[in-house]
């Protein structure tokens with residue numbers, strides 16, 4: 001069984017005169033260490049698929065297993081713990097908390113289990129060192145450049161050594177040079193940790209560097 005095993009995922013939302021079908025058929029299988037790009041036109045369901053893989057949304061039909069577990073059969077509190085341990089999220093807009101320092105932001109994934117301990121702080125500091133932000137750990141996100149904020153977001157996503165890294169347009173707000181450096185860093189860290197990476201992107205340079213390429217068209221996912 002592959003580590004990530006998504007089979008015939010579909011998602012629809014109720015609307016006034018029936019239902020809106022956003023995802024019709026998405027099947028995706030990835031082993032640890034593998035990466036996939038999800039490309040497709042705006043509104044084709046890419047973010048919806050990513051939300052299901054990240055267990056933030058439940059599919060209407062289909063099955064999903066990650067690391068041998070079936071997350072959608074867990075209770076809500078168990079699912080929240082599963083998600084914080086197994087999935088790291090990187091968004092286009094970094095989603096860092098503006099009132100917290102970079103170090104505090106990197107520790108946010110520990111909050112699902114209560115407070116962060118001294119070993120967590122040590123790991124967060126090592127990660128910040130690894131992403132080149134050691135000197136910036138007590139700064140607020142507003143004091144960082146766009147590329148530095150994305151480095152902090154990558155460190156946060158990796159803190160719990162998740163099985164799955166999900167990235168939604170991770171280079172969307174960056175210039176080409178900064179974007180290339182962020183992709184380099186992301187792929188290096190993914191390889192070091194043997195994690196799965198799934199990235200939704202309109203960026204051809206990013207998609208070209210991932211192993212699998214899938215296109216979503218009108219809610220149907222096809223491997224190319």
Ligand SMILES: Nc1ncnc2c1ncn2[C@@H]1O[C@H](COP(=O)(O)OP(=O)(O)OP(=O)(O)O)[C@@H](O)[C@H]1O
Nearest residue numbers: 013020021022040041042043044045046047048049
């Ligand atoms: N909670 C919701 N309720 C109703 N419709 C929704 C909901 N979430 C998404 N949709 C609709 O589902 C469709 C697909 O949205 P989604 O954000 O997954 O597309 P996308 O491919 O990621 O688009 P983009 O590239 O523009 O971000 C859109 O028409 C959107 O309006």
